[in-house]
Amino acid sequence: MNKTALSLLIGALALAGGSAQAATFNLCAGTTSKTMPDGVVVSMWGFALDDDANLTNGCGTGVVQVPGPALNVPANDNTLVINVRNDLAEAISIVIPGQDATTMTPVMQLDAQGRPRVHSFTHETAPAAIGTYTWTAVAPGTYAYQSGTHPAKQVQMGLYGAVTKNFVDAAVGVKAQAYPGLSYEYDNDITLFYSEVDPAHTSTIEYKPQYFLINGDDGLIANLNPTKVVVGQRTLLRLINLGLKTHAPMINGMHMEVIAEDGKAYRNSQLQATVVMEAGETVDAFITPTVAGSYALFDRMLYLTDHFQMGVQATAALNPGTLAVSLLALADSDGDGVPDVSDNCTLVKNTNQRDSNGDGYGNMCDADLDNSGGVVNSADYNLFRQRYLTSDADADFNGDGVVNTADYSIFRGLFLKPVGPSGLVP
Amino acid sequence: MKSLFGKAALATTSAALLLAGTAFNAEARIAGTVGTVNAATQTQTFNLVVSSDYITTPDGGTVTIWGYGEVGKPMQYPGPTLKVRAGYHVVVNLTNNLPGANGLTTPMMPVSMIFPGQTGVTATGGSAGLMTQESNGPADTVSYSFTAGQPGTYMYQSGTRPGLQVDMGLVGALLVYPSTENPDFPTKSYDNADASFDREYMFMMTEMDPKIHQLVEFGLINQINNTLTTPTLWFLNGRNGPDTLFPDFASWLTHQPYSALTRMHPGEKVLMRMIGAGREQHPFHPHGNNYTVIARDGRMLKTPASATIDLAFSDYTFDVTPGTTFDAIFTWTGQGLNWDMFGHVAGDGSSCIPDAQGLHSVATDPNYKEPCADHLKPLPVVMPENLSLGFGGFWRGSPFIGALGALPPGEGGLNLNGGVVHIWHSHAEKELTNNDIYPGGILTMLIIEPYGVNIP
Ligand SMILES: [Cu+2]
Numbered sequence: 001m002n003k004t005a006l007s008l009l010i011g012a013l014a015l016a017g018g019s020a021q022a023a024t025f026n027l028c029a030g031t032t033s034k035t036m037p038d039g040v041v042v043s044m045w046g047f048a049l050d051d052d053a054n055l056t057n058g059c060g061t062g063v064v065q066v067p068g069p070a071l072n073v074p075a076n077d078n079t080l081v082i083n084v085r086n087d088l089a090e091a092i093s094i095v096i097p098g099q100d101a102t103t104m105t106p107v108m109q110l111d112a113q114g115r116p117r118v119h120s121f122t123h124e125t126a127p128a129a130i131g132t133y134t135w136t137a138v139a140p141g142t143y144a145y146q147s148g149t150h151p152a153k154q155v156q157m158g159l160y161g162a163v164t165k166n167f168v169d170a171a172v173g174v175k176a177q178a179y180p181g182l183s184y185e186y187d188n189d190i191t192l193f194y195s196e197v198d199p200a201h202t203s204t205i206e207y208k209p210q211y212f213l214i215n216g217d218d219g220l221i222a223n224l225n226p227t228k229v230v231v232g233q234r235t236l237l238r239l240i241n242l243g244l245k246t247h248a249p250m251i252n253g254m255h256m257e258v259i260a261e262d263g264k265a266y267r268n269s270q271l272q273a274t275v276v277m278e279a280g281e282t283v284d285a286f287i288t289p290t291v292a293g294s295y296a297l298f299d300r301m302l303y304l305t306d307h308f309q310m311g312v313q314a315t316a317a318l319n320p321g322t323l324a325v326s327l328l329a330l331a332d333s334d335g336d337g338v339p340d341v342s343d344n345c346t347l348v349k350n351t352n353q354r355d356s357n358g359d360g361y362g363n364m365c366d367a368d369l370d371n372s373g374g375v376v377n378s379a380d381y382n383l384f385r386q387r388y389l390t391s392d393a394d395a396d397f398n399g400d401g402v403v404n405t406a407d408y409s410i411f412r413g414l415f416l417k418p419v420g421p422s423g424l425v426p
Numbered sequence: 427m428k429s430l431f432g433k434a435a436l437a438t439t440s441a442a443l444l445l446a447g448t449a450f451n452a453e454a455r456i457a458g459t460v461g462t463v464n465a466a467t468q469t470q471t472f473n474l475v476v477s478s479d480y481i482t483t484p485d486g487g488t489v490t491i492w493g494y495g496e497v498g499k500p501m502q503y504p505g506p507t508l509k510v511r512a513g514y515h516v517v518v519n520l521t522n523n524l525p526g527a528n529g530l531t532t533p534m535m536p537v538s539m540i541f542p543g544q545t546g547v548t549a550t551g552g553s554a555g556l557m558t559q560e561s562n563g564p565a566d567t568v569s570y571s572f573t574a575g576q577p578g579t580y581m582y583q584s585g586t587r588p589g590l591q592v593d594m595g596l597v598g599a600l601l602v603y604p605s606t607e608n609p610d611f612p613t614k615s616y617d618n619a620d621a622s623f624d625r626e627y628m629f630m631m632t633e634m635d636p637k638i639h640q641l642v643e644f645g646l647i648n649q650i651n652n653t654l655t656t657p658t659l660w661f662l663n664g665r666n667g668p669d670t671l672f673p674d675f676a677s678w679l680t681h682q683p684y685s686a687l688t689r690m691h692p693g694e695k696v697l698m699r700m701i702g703a704g705r706e707q708h709p710f711h712p713h714g715n716n717y718t719v720i721a722r723d724g725r726m727l728k729t730p731a732s733a734t735i736d737l738a739f740s741d742y743t744f745d746v747t748p749g750t751t752f753d754a755i756f757t758w759t760g761q762g763l764n765w766d767m768f769g770h771v772a773g774d775g776s777s778c779i780p781d782a783q784g785l786h787s788v789a790t791d792p793n794y795k796e797p798c799a800d801h802l803k804p805l806p807v808v809m810p811e812n813l814s815l816g817f818g819g820f821w822r823g824s825p826f827i828g829a830l831g832a833l834p835p836g837e838g839g840l841n842l843n844g845g846v847v848h849i850w851h852s853h854a855e856k857e858l859t860n861n862d863i864y865p866g867g868i869l870t871m872l873i874i875e876p877y878g879v880n881i882p
Contacts, residue, residue, distance in 0.1 A: 208653065208654065209653060210653050246707070248747055248748050248749050248750070250542055250748075250749035251542070252540050252541075252542045252557060252585070253542075253544075253545060253546075253547065254545055255543065255723065255724075255725065268729040268735055268737055269729065270722065270725075270727070270737070271722075271723065271725040272722060272723045272725070272750070273542045273543045273580075273723040273724070273749065273750070274542075274723060274747065274748070274749030274750045276707075276745075276747045276750070290545065290546075291545065291546050296540075296556070296557045296585070298557075298588070300705075300747075300748040300749030300750075301705055301706075301748055302588060302589045302592060302593070302652070302655075302705040302748070303589070303652075303653070304587075304588060304589035304652070305587075305589050305590075305652045305653070
């Protein structure tokens, strides 16, 4: 069973039962490789999500990825358990900076002069072993899990991923709340995970990243998650930087409302065009576009090309490069929260999208009762009269259970006009 | 200077001028351009060209850059500071006059402009690039237009391959003044009393890696590796220190018109508009006092929900980050020095009548804003012999403001009005050099001069 679904289910049960449960994720750490745009293949370490609850048989169809699987902890779960099977050749561990851990026992080793040195921030999982890491008081916010063992090497190799938790999860009639309070309500969220690759993997001292990644992707991410940015709606950008360099995402065309840093809400939010993310930092920011169109979000530290790309661009033109995304804000002409492209009445507010005859036109803009496809005419009027004061679903435009004067006034508004328009019917 | 804006605005400003008394100086503004103003249609039009030329560094070197310039005027670094009024319709027409690569006549690459912080920018003409429309040559003009939004300090820059083009020089400032203010004679930067000032100065921080500029000059763009950029030149308003101290439009700095020298009278409120326009963070650091940061990215540090919650903060160093603008208010009175910085002695006819802040309240006196607690207090130390002193160009030969003492031959001479001088600089020490030679880079001076001195 899908782990996220399982935890969501557990979360729902917990809500019903009034007591919190644990969100459990089963991961495998292993090797993978990424092919960069110039064809160079870079070996990396990452995590895979298990396809069943049994790590002794490996992660099955789960694929090792960088960043690792995004772990969303249901709002009602206080406890997070990560079980990890280590398929790498050296010991690893998992830490989440910013989340309270119950016990962290550092692992020491002696250096050449016999002095103890911290090798791991917490208990290690040996190669081929399965380890468990537990947080019993998970706070809402945007965080990253990462290796706590030899992090200068293992984090650079790719052992990291996002951990997110809402204060309130979205449900029917309930908006998600990132942090406690109505001012933290939002409609959609997008996680942007910044990281870097130095293919030489030499050291952190000679560190010279040559590739820059967002969500593990190298290259412009065009029109990212278009359904998640809608005019008039509030989108939460969860920005995470697990690169070793500072990055400064700048948005063109609007301001961001910056609400939190490192998973902790500011007492007062701040409007900014650019946010600064130092290594290991997370930032939460709302955007609420007022005009439909494409909005560039690009790294103002100008890590915008991989090492080879300047030449490629000179001839092949237009790639501004890597640490940039374009967010396509969709129009929502009637302001009902459903973007026009998926709204079955683009010009009439109908958040519930009720469409009793299933023809792609919502009832609120579909008085074509005989389904003739044309203009609403006298034939439709006759049908409406016959169904007046019944509970006919199609003629009950407003869905209140009865065809009455309210529906008649809607009918009059639609009379002699074409059905729709609907974003679902071309 | 005659204002290009309407009479109503002038009347407003004149009233403010009277209220501000002698502290106001009509020339105390940031050099820039208001473009062609049509007060009837409330439109400001700017015609800009991108071209290639050389800037000079204080060590006598030159660097090839690309810059924006107004039609008929030299291209410049940074681009012209566009000064507009909130609510005005702004039109920027941009033409690409870059040279061709390897003898070709078409420019080596398209160019464009983006205006982060402005909403609803439309672009017509040219061809579509990734962020906006781009100009491809001298006959291909792109027109950007928008309604200037909320007042504040903003930047504009190239939206085409910014990793290269920003380093090459395609950045500039956009200052949006409150609709009640005249950009030619401003008295406040936001619609809020906390943003009122006597003088305003810009501090745009950038840097360059000359190697990139050489490769561009030699037509070897393909060999640039942007991930290994290593700047060795740091700029304030497009100049390396100490060229930053020369006046605006110094004739020998054709393509670097903007000074960064800061001059004020004691007690005046100086608005610092700090802009991170390059690709590195610069810890900018005034001496003489803390400043109060009042705005970021063109938004006052007050909560969106409640303008009554003030998030402004006092500081003396913080990172000016790429893509970020900070507005800060700085003031200096000498309060707490523990000696009479005017060098008054009993019986010289001077007076000190404290206001609520303890500062001399008679605006017509040359010691206006003197801290009265120190009035007539003698210098608490004996001045050392000249042989025991080291000198800088700004040494005035005296510990008293407005006074000039005997200077050894060849020493001092830069401080003609006997002002109190403080260095303002980036505290990343490597940024105080030009190609590894100190002093230089992000470095300028603050000079506080008594009220008798007319500060242009
Ligand atoms: Cu200093």
